[in-house]
Amino acid sequence: MNWYMELIRRSDIPKSFELVLKDNPITKRKEPYKNALHLENKSVIINFYNKRFQIAEVFGDDFPEGHEAEDIIRLKVQCKKRNVNNLKGYYSIKGKSLLDFSSEELSEKVLLSYYERTVGYEDYYTLQEARFIIGESDYKWKVRQRMIEVLELINQKRSVWKARDDYEDEQSDLMRL
Known part of the structure; x- marks a missing residue:
């Protein structure tokens, strides 16, 4: 599973996005996340991360045994106000509540569009x-x-x-x- 995350981290960053860096307390420098790819622009935040490492950061040494996060890579797309307004107009959504945007079709289209822009659907080769x-x-x-x-x-x-x-x-x- 780690090599999937490594391939994702090596994938493309669309032109309008910037790589989000975190502070390294040892080197005092900003550096990319080790087990994640965090991208951001004016309208969206994209996070690919290994769920197991995220849980380990929360629980530390008390990581729950038998937890099913072992083989999960999560893709999270967070739409900022600009993107929410664009989606609202494009899909003729009336309000801005969670319920208004809770459509399986909308979620799938948004997730897959950002997946395609970053990782893509092509095969990987040595x-x-x-x-x-x-x-x-x-x-x-x-x-x-x-x-x-x-x-x-x-x-x-x-x-x-x-x-x-x-x-x-x-x-x-x-x-x-």
Whole structure:
């Protein structure tokens, strides 16, 4: 289960979102959560986290035996006022009470849309498998080489969003020259 959470933490961060960092009391620096992915923008907060670690933080050493949180990764989407107003207009919702927004269809659409923007529905491959698939594709040789370069950058940076940031920084440095 830990490797699922690690893959989620390495997934993409949509352009309008920022990674939420927490204070590390030892290093006195802000750093990403170890067993979670917390993202935020002006209208939404997205939290992916391993439920077992969340319960362990609450209970500490008194973690309840046989608790079913062992294999649960939770996705929590918290809509801020801006998003609530957008949903209200889009779905013709009359009020702003919990009951007004408690529709299975609405919940599913909101959760799945943010899941797709971050983790996505695509399969995950090892670097070796991805290289093989690209090598066997019908793309031109130069395009395949570029794809492999992108994969290697993602592998080096250990996440899609870090690779994108690094690439964009590199491109802006080139533009300044």
